[in-house]
Amino acid sequence: MKNLKTFTFTIVLCLMGTTYASAQYKSDDWKDRDKWQKVPQLLKAMNIRPGAKVADVGCHQGYMTMHLAKAVGKTGKVYGVDLNTYRLEALKEEATEQGYNNIVTIKGEENDPLLPKGQLDAIIMIDTYHHILEKPLKYLKKLKKALKPGGRLVIVESIRTYRKQLSRDEQKEKHNLDIGFVRYDFKKVGLIPADFKYPLTRWKNKKEVWVWFLAGVKPKEGSR
Structure with a gap:
């Protein structure tokens, strides 16, 4: 059973690297993506400021990473995390082309993003x-x-x-996930639900595909 799960996970990662990458994640598609992704609202939900340290987990070739690099400025830092080296190499090339030197790439693991502990002001995961x-x-x-x-x-x-x-497993098989499941997960790990937008926008302006976000806050020391 464990081997079957691992095999399934590998198939999913392959799909992420083909269908999804060609559909939305390459830099050639970013201008079109800016028309529907609602990046300003996502940056507001992250509550980041110039000088902040943030991470884009599941960054692919760096669409959101570049927006974050601009938002945190020269005194800030952005960690771009992905499982695939070729995506991170493409991200580095894009960062150099755009003149950003505040981006650090991390080749994460399937069960660990390998981020520094206790240092980040915000993390975002888009379609990941x-x-x-x-x-x-x-x-x-x-x-x-x-x-x-x-x-x-x-x-x-x-x-x-x-x-x-649909059930959670059925949704994930279709590369979808509804907000209620993430609310539950946040509660289980002790993240306090904060801002959300449901729906936020339409995925690639498709009529029946809604994008949403949910922000969770790590409690401050001494609080619940």
């Missing part, structure tokens, strides 16, 4: 959380450990309207 098939709560705990007290984790996912009633 549903790919964590095994022990998502364990992964969330690692993200939480990377945040400073008061830091924010923003999960961005999509759901087709006619899939809302």
Whole structure:
């Protein structure tokens, strides 16, 4: 059974590297993506300021990473985390072309983003959380450990309207995830739900594919 799960996870990662990358993640598509992704609202949900340290987990070739690099400025730092070296290499090339030297790439592991502990003001995951098939709560705990007290984790996912009633496993098989499942996960790991937008926008302006986000806050020391 364990081998079967690992095999399934490998297939999912391959799909992420082909269908999804060609559809939205390459730099050639970024201008079009800016028309519907609602980046300003996501940056606001992250509550980042110039000089902040933030992470883009599941960064692919760096679409959101570049927006974050601009938002935190020269005194800030952005960690771009992905499982695939070729994506990180493409990200580095894009950062050099755009003149950003505040980006650090990390080749994460399937169950660990390998982020520095307790140093980040905010983390964002776009269309990535549903790919964590095994022990998502364990992964969330690692993200939480990377945040400073008061830091924010923003999960961005999509759901087709006619899939809302499906089980979590059924949704993930379709590369969807509804907000209720993430609210539950946040509660289980001790992240306080904060800002959310449901729906935020339409995925690539498709009528029946809604994008949403949920922000969770790491409690400050001495609080619950």
